[in-house]
Amino acid sequence: MDKDSKVSITVIRRLPKYYRYLGDLLKKGINRISSQELSKMTGFTASQIRQDLNNFGGFGQQGYGYNVEELHNQLGRILGLDTVYNAVIAGAGNLGQAVANYKGFEDAGFKVLCLFDKNPKLIGLKIREIEIRDVDSLEEFIKENNVEIGIITTPKENAQDIADTYIKSGIKGIWNFAPADLKVPEDIIVENVHLNESLFTLSYFLKNRSDYTT
Ligand code: NAI
Numbered sequence: 001m002d003k004d005s006k007v008s009i010t011v012i013r014r015l016p017k018y019y020r021y022l023g024d025l026l027k028k029g030i031n032r033i034s035s036q037e038l039s040k041m042t043g044f045t046a047s048q049i050r051q052d053l054n055n056f057g058g059f060g061q062q063g064y065g066y067n068v069e070e071l072h073n074q075l076g077r078i079l080g081l082d083t084v085y086n087a088v089i090a091g092a093g094n095l096g097q098a099v100a101n102y103k104g105f106e107d108a109g110f111k112v113l114c115l116f117d118k119n120p121k122l123i124g125l126k127i128r129e130i131e132i133r134d135v136d137s138l139e140e141f142i143k144e145n146n147v148e149i150g151i152i153t154t155p156k157e158n159a160q161d162i163a164d165t166y167i168k169s170g171i172k173g174i175w176n177f178a179p180a181d182l183k184v185p186e187d188i189i190v191e192n193v194h195l196n197e198s199l200f201t202l203s204y205f206l207k208n209r210s211d212y213t214t
Contacts, residue, residue, distance in 0.1 A: 007055045007056070011052050011055055014042075014044065014052055015052075015075055015078065015079055016079065017042055018038070018042065018049070018052075018053075018071075018075055019072065019075045019076060019079060019081075021038065021041050021042055022068055022071055022072040022075065023072060025068045025072075026068055026069060026072055030068055031067065031068050031069060032064065032065055032066070032067060032068060033065050033066050033068055034046075034065035034066070035047075035049045035050050035060065035065065035066070037065070038066070053066075053071075056074070056078055059071050059074055081108060081109055082109075083109060084109045084110075084111060085109060085110050085111065085148045085149050085173075086111055086113050086145060086146055086147045086148055086149070087105075087110055087111060087112050087113065087147065087148070087149035087150070087151055087175075088112065088113055088114050088115070088116060088138070088141065088142060088147050088149075088150055088151065089112055089114075089115045089116065089151040089153055090115075090116045090117075090135060090138060090150065090151065090152055090153065090154055090162040090165075090166075091115075091116075091117065091152065091153035091154035091155075091158075091162075091178075092115040092116065092117040092119075092122050092125075092127070092132045092153075093117070093153065093154075095153040095177055096115055096117075096151070096153035096154075097115070097127050099112070099151060099153060099177075100112050100115055100127040100128065100130050101127055101128060103128070110149065112130055112151070113130070113141075113145055113147065114130060114131055114132075114133055114141055114145075115127060115130060115131070115132045115133070116132070116133055116134070116135040116137070116138045116141075117132055117133075117134075117135060118134070118135045120134075135162075138162075138165055138169070139165055139168065139169045142166070142169035142170065142171060143169055143170065147169075147170075147171060148171065148172065148173060149171065149173045149174070149175060150162070150163075150166035150171040150173070150174050150175070151174075151175045151176075151177070152166075152174060152175070152176045152177060152178050152182075153177045153178065154178060155178065156178045156179050156180040158178075159176065159178035159180040159182060160180060160182060160183065163176070163182045163183075163184060163190075167184060167185065167188055171188075172187065172188055172189060173188075173189045173190075173191070174188065174189070174190045174191070175191050175193065176190055176191065176192045176193070177192075177193050177194075179194060179196065
């Protein structure tokens with residue numbers, strides 16, 4: 001892909017889904033797939049899929065389709081999954097511990113090095129092998145350990161302070177679970193995960209079932 005060209009965020013948000021389906025196909029030993037077959041699996045139209053992938057150079061061949069392994073590898077590279085990222089978690093309560101406990105993130109190359117909390121009762125405990133430290137040492141730890149991703153699982157009242165500390169320490173990517181709209185400079189990437197919003201959307205569709213057609 002041309003470094004200067006911008007791919008739309010909606011295309012980028014579809015890539016992890018392609019990547020996941022291609023991974024499933026690989027596990028089943030399937031090595032070739034057409035955009036029509038990918039369309040049936042993903043729910044996106046075949047032309048949408050071709051257009052999406054064309055943003056990055058295409059990869060498919062007319063009459064052949066896509067080589068699953070090659071496309072999976074290429075998408076992995078595009079998504080940066082060939083890199084190992086160091087991460088820290090601020091807020092070692094229910095959610096912070098659950099995120100630290102999930103080995104799947106580490107398997108995908110996102111390594112949680114440490115959790116941080118202000119509650120003295122938590123400091124010194126370990127989640128798997130990952131230690132909980134005093135949040136006062138957060139900045140120093142980030143600077144010394146080449147941390148690229150800061151995860152926020154504190155209450156919303158503390159989320160902006162944590163984000164500011166992350167930014168001050170050199171972090172460029174924030175994975176924010178707190179229900180707070182963070183204010184950050186332009187070069188900082190924030191990905192918000194709000195399970196509530198997804199649940200409320202589900203609630204809407206349940207409540208308005210008769211109006212909703214797929
Ligand atoms: P919790 O109360 O179990 O954990 C919060 C932890 O943050 C506590 O251990 C507390 O001592 C710590 N903390 C508070 N201020 C701090 C600071 N300045 N620095 C470091 N640590 C600090 O809460 P829970 O259930 O884990 O939720 C955490 C956050 O995640 C909340 O903002 C909650 O609204 C949000 N949440 C988001 C979800 C989502 O879908 N994004 C789902 C569930 C919770």
